[in-house]
Amino acid sequence: MNVETALQRLKEKGYKRTKQRERMLKIFSGQDQYIAAKEILKEFQGYFPSVSYDTIYRNLYMLTEVDILESTELGGEKHFRLSCDTDGHHHHFICTDCGKTKSIAFCPMENVHENLKGYDIENHKFEIYGKCPQCH
Amino acid sequence: MNVETALQRLKEKGYKRTKQRERMLKIFSGQDQYIAAKEILKEFQGYFPSVSYDTIYRNLYMLTEVDILESTELGGEKHFRLSCDTDGHHHHFICTDCGKTKSIAFCPMENVHENLKGYDIENHKFEIYGKCPQCH
DNA sequence: TCTCAAGATAATAATCATTACGATTTAAAA
DNA sequence: TTTTAAATCGTAATGATTATTATCTTGAGA
Numbered sequence: 001m002n003v004e005t006a007l008q009r010l011k012e013k014g015y016k017r018t019k020q021r022e023r024m025l026k027i028f029s030g031q032d033q034y035i036a037a038k039e040i041l042k043e044f045q046g047y048f049p050s051v052s053y054d055t056i057y058r059n060l061y062m063l064t065e066v067d068i069l070e071s072t073e074l075g076g077e078k079h080f081r082l083s084c085d086t087d088g089h090h091h092h093f094i095c096t097d098c099g100k101t102k103s104i105a106f107c108p109m110e111n112v113h114e115n116l117k118g119y120d121i122e123n124h125k126f127e128i129y130g131k132c133p134q135c136h
Numbered sequence: 137m138n139v140e141t142a143l144q145r146l147k148e149k150g151y152k153r154t155k156q157r158e159r160m161l162k163i164f165s166g167q168d169q170y171i172a173a174k175e176i177l178k179e180f181q182g183y184f185p186s187v188s189y190d191t192i193y194r195n196l197y198m199l200t201e202v203d204i205l206e207s208t209e210l211g212g213e214k215h216f217r218l219s220c221d222t223d224g225h226h227h228h229f230i231c232t233d234c235g236k237t238k239s240i241a242f243c244p245m246e247n248v249h250e251n252l253k254g255y256d257i258e259n260h261k262f263e264i265y266g267k268c269p270q271c272h
Numbered sequence: 273t274c275t276c277a278a279g280a281t282a283a284t285a286a287t288c289a290t291t292a293c294g295a296t297t298t299a300a301a302a
Numbered sequence: 303t304t305t306t307a308a309a310t311c312g313t314a315a316t317g318a319t320t321a322t323t324a325t326c327t328t329g330a331g332a
Contacts (some may be wrong), residue, residue, distance in 0.1 A: 001141060037289075052311050057290065059309095073209050076319085077289070088276050093252060104251060108244030108262060110309060115240060120267040126244060131256040152279060168320050173318080188282050193319065195280095212290085213318070 003029050010095050013066050019078045021059055024069075025082075033099040034072060034079035071125065086135055092128040097135035104128065137218050139165050149202050157182055158181055161204075161218075164229045169235040170208060170215035208263065227262040233271035240264065 007017060014019075018032045027043050028035070038057050044051045060080050063069040069080045074094070083091070086102065092101040108126055139161045143153060144185050151157075164171070168196055173192050180187045196216050199205040205216045210230070220239065229238040246264070 018299075020310075046199075048310090050311060054292075054312090057311055058323065063313080073212065076209065076212070076214075078212075086209070092255075095256060096258060096270045102255070103272050104191070104248055106244065106251070108242065108247070109264075110280075111242050112240055112246070112264065116238075116264070117267040118272070119229060120272045121229075121264055122232060122266040124262075126260075127260045128245075128248065128252070128257055128260045129260040133254040136254070136256045154280065154328075156281075169286060184281090188284085189319075201280055221318085226289090 001068065006082070009066055015041075015062065015066075020044070020048060020055055021063075024056075024059055024063070025037035025115065028053065028069065028080070028082045032084075032101050034074060034080070034081045034094065034101065035099070036074075036077045036079050037094055049113065072125070091128075093128045093130065093132075095135055096129050097131055100132055100134075137204060137220065142199075142218075145202055145204055146199075151198065156180070156184060156191055157199075160192075160195055160199070164205065164218045165214070168217070168220075168237050168239065170210060170217045170230065171235065172210075172215050173215045174213075208261070210271075227264075229264045229266065229268070231268040231271055232265050233267055236247065236268055236270075238268065 003022075006025050010017060010021065018044065024040060025050055028134070035055050036040075036051065037043060037060060040060070041053065041058050044056070050084065060069065060071075065079065067085060069082055070085075071078055071080045071085045072094075073079070079099075081101065089107060091104045091107060094101050104126075109124055111123075113121075139158070142161050144157070146157065147152065159180065160176060163176060172251065173189065173196060176192050176196070177189065180192070195209075196205065196214075200207050200216065203219055206219045207214055207216045208230075209215070215235075216239065227240045227243060227244055229236070229240060240262075245257075245260055250258075
């Protein structure tokens with residue numbers, strides 16, 4: 001997803017367009033990797049020296065809520081990346097060195113439904129961790 | 137895995153048999169669900185009122201290290217359960233209500249290797265979340 | 273059985289990510 | 303421009319986890 005689309009979606013949902021949100025989206029754009037709240041803080045230093053974590057977390061969660069970002073838990077920290085919802089449902093290989101991701105088209109859920117009759121499936125997580133070719 | 141097997145493995149690895157470790161294993165035994173450190177603390181209150189988190193975390197990690205426990209991250213907290221290594225490699229459905237788990241024999245990794253040539257795969261996570269038949 | 277050193281535990285404090293909240297500022301609608 | 307709800311800032315609190323150090327326990331050998 002690009003910044004323009006994201007800003008438009010924000011407007012549709014009734015959220016205000018703030019410098020912080022624009023900057024946050026710029027940080028995410030073009031990066032196919034998950035980043036954590038503290039990295040946003042670091043990037044913000046030059047622009048909003050007095051930004052608070054409250055602003056960062058509130059916006060990260062809000063942006064996730066409206067499907068502009070997607071999130072996962074890596075090493076005990078929540079990480080975020082721009083949603084790649086245009087590509088349809090998919091999963092990621094995540095490099096444990098540089099954090100870059102690669103899409104995996106395959107979703108294992110179709111293979112397990114028959115084993116889970118009577119279970120109410122709400123969500124699932126399929127992630128592969130390792131070293132990407134550049135870090136390997 | 138049962139308590140006896142676990143205690144034997146502990147001994148083989150050169151770890152001492154302590155009341156706390158026995159109690160910890162008893163807590164885990166017979167429960168096919170993931171539990172967090174604080175729940176161990178709660179269970180310990182009656183036996184070791186002055187137990188510290190240090191003891192709990194050190195042992196949880198040590199027991200995981202020697203493959204007596206297996207761990208996962210749920211909602212920002214590390215959770216542990218007795219290893220079911222006798223059943224071979226598998227994944228879990230995890231009830232978001234009661235925490236109980238159900239084994240899923242299927243592993244999606246065989247389906248994705250061809251898409252990850254040049255990548256060094258270290259690990260993977262496949263978990264399904266929802267409500268089990270009892271909680272549904 | 274008794275001794276003792278390595279290993280464990282307890283008590284406490286520190287760290288780190290995350291969340292909360294009153295005061296102040298700002299975006300954008302009227 | 304004025305208004306006002308929303309957003310941000312500054313700061314503090316919370317909760318999980320890790321670190322430190324002093325004290326105690328286990329288990330192997332005398």
